[in-house]
Amino acid sequence: MKLLNPQQTEKLAFAVLWLAAALAVLPILAIIAVMVYRGGSGLSGSLLFRVEAGLLPAIVGTLLLVGLTALFAAPLGIAAAIYLREYARNGPLVRLIRLAVVNLAGVPSVVYGLFGLALFVTLLHFGRSLLAGACTLSLLVLPLIISTSEEALRQVPRGLREASLALGATKWQTVRRVVLPNALPGIITGLILSISRAAGETAPILFTAAFFSLTHPFPKSVFDPILVLPYQLFVMATEVPNVPSATKWATALVLVLVVLGLNLLAIILRTRLRGLQRW
Amino acid sequence: MVILLATDEAKNIIRPEGEIRLETIDLDMFYDDFQAVKQISIAIPSRRITALIGPSGCGKSSFLRCLNRMNDVIEGTRVQGKVLLDGEDIYSPDTDVVQLRRRVGMVFQTPNPFPMSIYDNIAYGPRLHGVRDRTQLDEIVEKSLRSAAIWDEVKDKLHQSATDLSGGQQQRLCIARVLAVEPEIVLMDEPCSALDPTATFRIEELMTELMENYTIIIVTHNMYQASRVSQYTGFFLMGELIEYDHTVRIFENPQDQRTDDYVRGRFG
Numbered sequence: 001m002k003l004l005n006p007q008q009t010e011k012l013a014f015a016v017l018w019l020a021a022a023l024a025v026l027p028i029l030a031i032i033a034v035m036v037y038r039g040g041s042g043l044s045g046s047l048l049f050r051v052e053a054g055l056l057p058a059i060v061g062t063l064l065l066v067g068l069t070a071l072f073a074a075p076l077g078i079a080a081a082i083y084l085r086e087y088a089r090n091g092p093l094v095r096l097i098r099l100a101v102v103n104l105a106g107v108p109s110v111v112y113g114l115f116g117l118a119l120f121v122t123l124l125h126f127g128r129s130l131l132a133g134a135c136t137l138s139l140l141v142l143p144l145i146i147s148t149s150e151e152a153l154r155q156v157p158r159g160l161r162e163a164s165l166a167l168g169a170t171k172w173q174t175v176r177r178v179v180l181p182n183a184l185p186g187i188i189t190g191l192i193l194s195i196s197r198a199a200g201e202t203a204p205i206l207f208t209a210a211f212f213s214l215t216h217p218f219p220k221s222v223f224d225p226i227l228v229l230p231y232q233l234f235v236m237a238t239e240v241p242n243v244p245s246a247t248k249w250a251t252a253l254v255l256v257l258v259v260l261g262l263n264l265l266a267i268i269l270r271t272r273l274r275g276l277q278r279w
Numbered sequence: 280m281v282i283l284l285a286t287d288e289a290k291n292i293i294r295p296e297g298e299i300r301l302e303t304i305d306l307d308m309f310y311d312d313f314q315a316v317k318q319i320s321i322a323i324p325s326r327r328i329t330a331l332i333g334p335s336g337c338g339k340s341s342f343l344r345c346l347n348r349m350n351d352v353i354e355g356t357r358v359q360g361k362v363l364l365d366g367e368d369i370y371s372p373d374t375d376v377v378q379l380r381r382r383v384g385m386v387f388q389t390p391n392p393f394p395m396s397i398y399d400n401i402a403y404g405p406r407l408h409g410v411r412d413r414t415q416l417d418e419i420v421e422k423s424l425r426s427a428a429i430w431d432e433v434k435d436k437l438h439q440s441a442t443d444l445s446g447g448q449q450q451r452l453c454i455a456r457v458l459a460v461e462p463e464i465v466l467m468d469e470p471c472s473a474l475d476p477t478a479t480f481r482i483e484e485l486m487t488e489l490m491e492n493y494t495i496i497i498v499t500h501n502m503y504q505a506s507r508v509s510q511y512t513g514f515f516l517m518g519e520l521i522e523y524d525h526t527v528r529i530f531e532n533p534q535d536q537r538t539d540d541y542v543r544g545r546f547g
Binding site: 157173 | 347
């Protein structure tokens, strides 16, 4: 005898799957709700835009850091993906590169931080600076950018490449005129998602870029250290006494909003570019 | 007049009369260890339509892709023997593959317009090869679309997306795109297999028109199509060319029992 008939099984399956989906969304909503509840009152124009003991320097620092990271990592990552996907024949070297990319993506971020400290800060004499931090974060996001870009390139139908080659295009002409434009929405989405992840990282910049100062809020060159949101939050929460709890929560909220903003930008760009492509 | 190849009379492979600018000699093609094309020697008549028929997996598409070196793109493929275009082996090391593919164009099984405007699709090839002048491009676009019998349908929407066209229109657009680079030979790899009967009929009509100026080789699953459009037909089986003759002879009086079985629908 069967316990349930197919209709009942269907309902049960639906209920379980719905619950799983709901559970996945719940923590995100809860986190945002708690931050808005606890920090919403602390979030004022003066906190946001005040240079002294405000968040403006940290916001600017974060955006500078993230922008510079994108500037380093994007061309390198996309170029590497094009090489791996379009040019490389499947040999031992390519397998080694792929293996390295996969494994790099799994390295804990604090290891990147220490590596960045050793290489960029000490050996290359960048000092604790915007430049060293961006270099370190670039290493962190590079594997992500490579694999998302490769995936986007993989999605371009083979028929389009063949059509182009059969018309007498070289490989590079095909990549530049057909493959890249078609992969661009995917590449850009992956890029921004990788970068937004970098924006929230603390460990890699802890030793390489971040500092806490009330007297030198803005960097004058790439060789100056910077204030960044994750580190600001870390310091406020652990080292500075008497910071109102609403301010801490407000800082956390701003950090999350910056990351969410970047993600939103990724989604908008993707939709816009897809629309453009189809006319 | 039909002359049997002196070397291999038993194989029922003729050498077509008239001008011949493309032929293969003992052509083998491998995917890694698998041999897809075996010892094919065939002469292709100029300004005629030659059909290649045979069951799935018989090597006819693989053979076709040898003729413009499209198999180079696929990893693990290897070619032995010769493909002579105007007497020169296209697999010799000093062949300019880009130049070769301009001379030998290809239309694929599924219509594959670029996700660009109709105009840009046609202008893609000429632009690659350095045509920048707008009036010249306009002329090429119009001429190619006219030759592919699609001008009247698209002339008012040249700057709309090519992917919004119907399947049959897309395929004619792809043919126009090939014509825009002025090839001498057009290879067609089952160009109608994704199309409905009406669209198929239009393409077949078009092929007959194009025959005046182009040498066409078509791979097809559809025996009726081969008998309708082509003057010569080659029958492939398990990578070998079993029989090659006037289309009428292949369909009405084949010499090989296997050809006979296939065209009468006993297998395949």
